[in-house]
Amino acid sequence: MQAGVPWPSSRFTDNGNQTITDTMTGLTWVSNPNLMSTRDPSFDNDSTPQDGRVYWQHALDYVAKLNTEKYLGFSDWRLPNVVELLSLDNTSLYRSYYYWSSNTDPLDSSNAIYISMSVGTPTSVTKIDPAHFFVLPVRGQADSTTSAALRKTGQTTKYAAGDDGDLQAGVAWPTPRFVENGDGTVTDKLTGLIWLQYANCFGNMDWYNALTTANTLASGACGLSDGSTAGQWRLPNVKELESLVDFQQQAPPVPVDSPFLFSNLQAVYWSSTVYQVYPAVDQQYLYTISPTGFKWFARSDSLLAAWPVRGGQMKLTTTLAGTGSGTITGSPVSASCSSGSCTSLHDQGTVVTLTATPNAGSLFVGWSGACTGSGTCSVTVDAAKTVTATFDQAAKLTVGIFGKGTVTSNPSGISCSTGTCFAYFPKNSSVVLYHTEAYGYTFSAWTSICPGTGDCTVNLTGNLYIPATFAAQDNVRRNLLTTPYGTLTTAYEAAVTSDVLKAKTMTFLESLSLGRDISVVLQGGYDPAFGTPSDFTSVEGGLTIAAGSVTLDRIIIK
Structure with missing residues (x-):
């Protein structure tokens, strides 16, 4: 097995x-x-x-x-x-x-x-x-x-x-270690094994009968009402029997809080482990659980007691770490954890799904142990495993966009092209912000925290707001006004009926779509000072008129 x-x-x-x-x-x-x-x-x-x-x-x-x-x-x-x-x-x-x-x-x-x-x-x-x-x-x-x-x-x-x-080296025992299930079984929370509570239901027998008797045990026998069926119980191997021994105790050498029926505890129990030194002469390991818990070997025709076990459940430890806080939600729910370190037992091979959710003011950094990354964790509990979710204290970084352009961040989190956007980053971490101008706009300034027009590196000692200003290039004006517009489209969006939209001598790389119920004049060929027009303005991208009207003067549509 x-x-x-x-x-x-x-x-x-x-x-x-x-x-x-x-x-x-x-x-x-x-x-x-x-x-x-x-x-x-x-x-x-x-x-x-x-x-x-x-x-x-x-x-x-x-x-x-x-x-x-x-x-x-x-x-x-x-x-x-x-x-x-x-x-x-x-x-x-x-x-x-x-x-x-x-x-x-x-x-x-x-x-x-x-x-x-x-x-x-x-x-x-x-x-x-x-x-x-x-x-x-x-x-x-x-x-x-x-x-x-x-x-x-x-x-x-x-x-x-x-x-x-x-x-006292080794893994600490849970408190309590053993749980009486009320159905004739006892669960060992340290190993995940489920033992028959009645420690000597069958009397003494040879090894082969012990194997068969343990394997055919089912609910309804030996005080069981657990719904178990034949084939689920087995004769424990020598390591499983060893796991019961408490080397602080004398006779019997099992933990004092274990709820087994000690009046039925025997001195010697069969294990399912064959003694490999002499397998040819048909000798098998036996385990003496009283008075010292030491194992030795005996011939398979010896008459000894059998103590069935089942389960083989494995322990999953879920731990919260870091300077922040959050929760781990598990499926099955027994794997969930909201503080410190939690343990749950699962049938061997169970796939457990874990989701990490940070509390307000915290940030989920990622998984470690049996899972990695920062997405949903799926772990197969085929052995004792540990999964740690790290949460750090978070600082909120908010970016405001003025004009037209995009701001992104490293680490990722910010990708903003309009209004205000925010993301949470580990407190006291450094974040670099990058700007990308929209067509017709030039990046002009961050906040005073980041002078100049290059990349902006901020140290998030707390929540922080960073505005990013993109100025429209002076390519188009309305009438005699000096307000600059970087593109024909933005000037048209601001226009009212009878406006004259004055465009510099240049090529506009945009598709001009007019869909408002107004009448405007689009006049090109102006010099940088917007004096008298003397040249032509090109529009590469076409012109579409869905509503209203437009008069073109010195405009070349390509």
Whole structure:
């Protein structure tokens, strides 16, 4: 069935600096499986000196040494917790090693947990075990590009500086983490998994019967009234069973607020995961959930309990960022968010649509994480994903047009050719305004903020108004008036009956359309001072008379 987050095609990246990054979890590991023996052999004086195997406290001390020395330029190395070490299970890395985790056994504080990387099993031993174990430093955490952020282990008691109870690395658990659905099921808000609330409905059985029984479970059995049908439930894999373990608790090692029926909780549960070391002899992974939560393996004909799970819902985190404010509207609506950071659970593969709307005085800048750009965001929730909408405080830039021309902006937002136009830009940002004259007009001035006639660059510390003046060229006049008109069309639009429209000696590149019920004279051939006409004026674009009349004098229509 292969439930869970799919692995990236290239999960591990060699950083070329003696570290390896797990792109699925966001963790960075040292690439040397026995760093202490290679780099600091004299640090190890336990039992067999210089072999890199030390007591638990000395493992913590060694990581502290690396941080003091800023190994590879970093001072945030840590001894990995048990969940972090188990994330390397089933990989080819560090297979022949046994590593200390930073976790203390909650049943016995003189014991700590180590991981056998060859079989992926956590085991509790005394912190001064004579065999000792190796140290595998790790650093980093998940980010918005990480598909499988690792949870906290649950251990909150600090037994030593730098241990898991001290650092508590990982994704915080929701509060409450578990929700009793009232239909015989419990939803884990951390993983999105839905568990059968009755933790031992079937009694003990062999592995094959456990697989079949879990898969055929349906509403009406085991206290279920959830409408589920056969085929929706399954036997959990080993990682899903591991997700229930709270390493702060003892027996049972599950979170104290989980609403499972503990009177039915069993010591050992089947997982659906085959133990790959001995698949030929028909042995499968089993998971012991009591008293320590550690997994081991057993033959498939052993008689153990089954605890069905379904769902595989994935978490979508929607976050609002920036200096402004706004809302994210989701479809489904559960993905909506109006402040801070919000989480929602969706069936794996669900396509969620998100729309960002800025509040008054704010501007939507764009998406980041699983979406980019500034339009509607569509994200397929096939793994845990994060989408961030950034809103910045906005300043309103208003442009007024006087005369005829167009003003545009960079960044885009303003494109204005008449009246007043406005757009919102991030507060304290710079905006450049450009002007383009209409035919027959010359750009004459911005406001005093931008002297001259070039481009206008403004810093929006607040709302701002910028007028742009385009002056008509002195190409046409009416009668003896000195008011200039840049085109024949604008002069005609201002004319009254019996006006004489005096045009300079030039070629007008316009189509002259007369549609008013007035009579005018169009007289051409004037010099720049508009004295006595002595030449001709051309109109390239034609003349159309739809109403009224016109007398042409020294006018050439082309």
